[in-house]
Amino acid sequence: MKTDNTAPKGLEDVIIGSSTLTLIDGHAGTLSYRGYDISDLAENATFEETSYLLLYGDLPNVQELRELRQNLSDEREIPPQLVELLRGFPNDASPMDILRTSISALSIYDPDLHDYSPEAMLRRAIRILSKTTTMIAAYERIRNGTDVIPPRADLDHASNFLYMMRGDAPEPAVARIFDKCLVLHADHELNASTFAARVTASTLSDVYSAVTSAIGALKGPLHGGANEAVMEMLEEIKVPEKVEAYLKKAFSEKKRVMGFGHRVYKTIDPRAIILRALSKELATKNGGKEWFRISYKLEEIMRTEKKLSPNVDFYAASVYHMLGIPTYLFTPIFAASRVTGWTAHIMEQYTDNRLIRPRADYVGHHPRKYIPLAQRK
Ligand code: CMC
Numbered sequence: 001m002k003t004d005n006t007a008p009k010g011l012e013d014v015i016i017g018s019s020t021l022t023l024i025d026g027h028a029g030t031l032s033y034r035g036y037d038i039s040d041l042a043e044n045a046t047f048e049e050t051s052y053l054l055l056y057g058d059l060p061n062v063q064e065l066r067e068l069r070q071n072l073s074d075e076r077e078i079p080p081q082l083v084e085l086l087r088g089f090p091n092d093a094s095p096m097d098i099l100r101t102s103i104s105a106l107s108i109y110d111p112d113l114h115d116y117s118p119e120a121m122l123r124r125a126i127r128i129l130s131k132t133t134t135m136i137a138a139y140e141r142i143r144n145g146t147d148v149i150p151p152r153a154d155l156d157h158a159s160n161f162l163y164m165m166r167g168d169a170p171e172p173a174v175a176r177i178f179d180k181c182l183v184l185h186a187d188h189e190l191n192a193s194t195f196a197a198r199v200t201a202s203t204l205s206d207v208y209s210a211v212t213s214a215i216g217a218l219k220g221p222l223h224g225g226a227n228e229a230v231m232e233m234l235e236e237i238k239v240p241e242k243v244e245a246y247l248k249k250a251f252s253e254k255k256r257v258m259g260f261g262h263r264v265y266k267t268i269d270p271r272a273i274i275l276r277a278l279s280k281e282l283a284t285k286n287g288g289k290e291w292f293r294i295s296y297k298l299e300e301i302m303r304t305e306k307k308l309s310p311n312v313d314f315y316a317a318s319v320y321h322m323l324g325i326p327t328y329l330f331t332p333i334f335a336a337s338r339v340t341g342w343t344a345h346i347m348e349q350y351t352d353n354r355l356i357r358p359r360a361d362y363v364g365h366h367p368r369k370y371i372p373l374a375q376r377k
Contacts, residue, residue: 029267047182075130076151107208125343137164187341193217201349202356227330229258230317243297259314268309275315282322291318
């Protein structure tokens with residue numbers, strides 16, 4: 001029975017609570033974290049400063065940033081039992097499945113899991129943020145049959161992440177591009193994974209359970225999984241000359257083109273503009289011209305034919321690819337950044353909690369009488 005207060009399908013435009021974290025203006029195509037425009041942050045702030053901003057509410061001063069860096073660095077090691085767990089997984093598993101399982105397992109080793117004080121919550125957020133990179137990198141090394149590389153205390157968060165995955169410290173220019181990508185992915189209001197995290201937190205379950213829920217939601221191709229699907233599409237297209245034919249076929253088969261469209265943005269996603277510039281820059285420097293040209297052609301045709309603009313996942317794909325990152329790590333890297341936003345939202349949820357428990361509009365059978373098994377047709 002339809003009632004007047006039934007929410008729109010997919011909760012489109014439904015405001016379910018207040019937040020001081022992130023503001024999106026879908027019509028203007030703007031995004032800000034705690035009042036700072038995303039382009040200002042991407043241009044000027046490091047991921048560490050951005051994390052501090054999201055977790056503590058303001059940009060850090062020199063001393064506060066130093067302390068955050070130290071805390072992140074102190075938390076990089078993961079328990080040896082977890083490394084053993086990672087070694088036991090098959091080499092061809094989905095790194096997102098591995099990450100979901102490892103975050104869940106990490107809770108068992110948290111020294112103060114049941115301390116919900118604000119100080120313990122912040123410690124835990126930093127712990128999860130730091131160890132997420134180590135777990136992703138360790139599994140990447142294990143799946144390739146190479147040694148797990150211990151973290152380096154002298155490197156910043158982004159450089160150390162790349163170092164643990166690859167075995168050598170990145171060039172400063174590469175590290176800065178990767179760091180910018182992390183800034184761009186750090187938070188995005190009540191996207192599906194953040195909502196999942198807040199729903200779990202609203203039952204007063206623990207942070208690891210909430211982050212595990214979020215990772216499960218992020219994995220899907222309509223959300224974070226889209227960046228991997230974009231790269232698969234670019235590889236299938238191969239050359240810019242084949243873009244038109246590819247899209248014609250996709251349109252006739254009514255297929256979704258990954259990396260386009262957004263629930264909130266009615267114009268281009270501001271993060272896509274920044275990533276498009278990075279993709280172009282890398283294409284010129286690193287000889288990946290074709291990836292940028294294919295992407296740009298896709299963008300042009302999608303805009304004229306479907307009035308759809310790229311979202312964050314679209315140009316992130318060619319950027320990561322040109323940074324030499326394997327496609328199966330794109331979504332885990334998204335998670336490694338978004339964990340900052342998830343934990344900031346979880347803390348906000350705990351601060352002013354009420355159980356999130358909506359209703360369903362029942363459209364099933366009218367009342368029926370139980371029929372004993374032997375009498376059923
Ligand atoms: N390709 C083709 N058609 C599309 C696409 C697309 N990527 N996105 C939307 N449409 C069409 C859709 O078919 C529908 O047309 P019609 O009204 O004729 O049936 C119309 O646009 C509205 O689509 P919708 O599914 O009702 O829109 P939504 O707000 O529910 O979905 C979305 C948003 C992001 C799931 C969707 O645009 C999509 O599937 N995009 C591709 C996957 C993707 O790139 N996801 C990443 C999202 S942003 C970053 C992140 O969360 O990771």
